[in-house]
Amino acid sequence: xxxxxxxxxxxxxxxxxxxxxxxxxxxxxxxxxxxxxxxxxxxxxxxxxxxxxxxxxxxxxxxxxxxxxxxxxxxxxxxxxxxxxxxxxxxxxxxxxxxxxxxxx
Numbered sequence: 101x102x103x104x105x106x107x108x109x110x111x112x113x114x115x116x117x118x119x120x121x122x123x124x125x126x127x128x129x130x131x132x133x134x135x136x137x138x139x140x141x142x143x144x145x146x147x148x149x150x151x152x153x154x155x156x157x158x159x160x161x162x163x164x165x166x167x168x169x170x171x172x173x174x175x176x177x178x179x180x181x182x183x184x185x186x187x188x189x190x191x192x193x194x195x196x197x198x199x200x201x202x203x204x205x
Contacts, residue, residue: 103176104139104148106159106202111167125164134171136182136199144175151204158202 110133115126137159142148152173161168181189188195 101141101178102144103178103180104142104151104173105176105180105182106137106139106152106155106173107171108134108137108159108168109171110134113165113167116165119164129167135168136184137202138180138199139202139204140178142175148173148175155202155204 109131111129112132113125113127113129115128119125137155139151139155142151152170156170159168159170181195182199185195185198188197
């Protein structure tokens with residue numbers, strides 16, 4: 101068993117901030133970083149590409165204001181910590197904002 105880690109890219113539509121919901125929504129998309137999502141207990145013999153595809157609805161979003169897309173994924177050890185989590189441990193001594201853990205149906 102291992103951990104599947106999914107990396108995303110987020111975009112925010114700055115044009116939508118003043119939009120009142122009528123007519124065409126102004127388009128001014130800016131990249132805003134991304135997130136990591138974890139799936140523990142992954143069977144390495146499974147079709148991981150198919151697994152990622154089944155998890156897309158839990159991860160990806162696309163509306164007038166916000167878009168989040170999967171850009172990559174990797175298989176890591178069960179004790180994997182993201183850079184964000186490692187930084188929390190280093191500076192705060194604890195992980196108060198862990199990465200989201202996804203459950204496979």
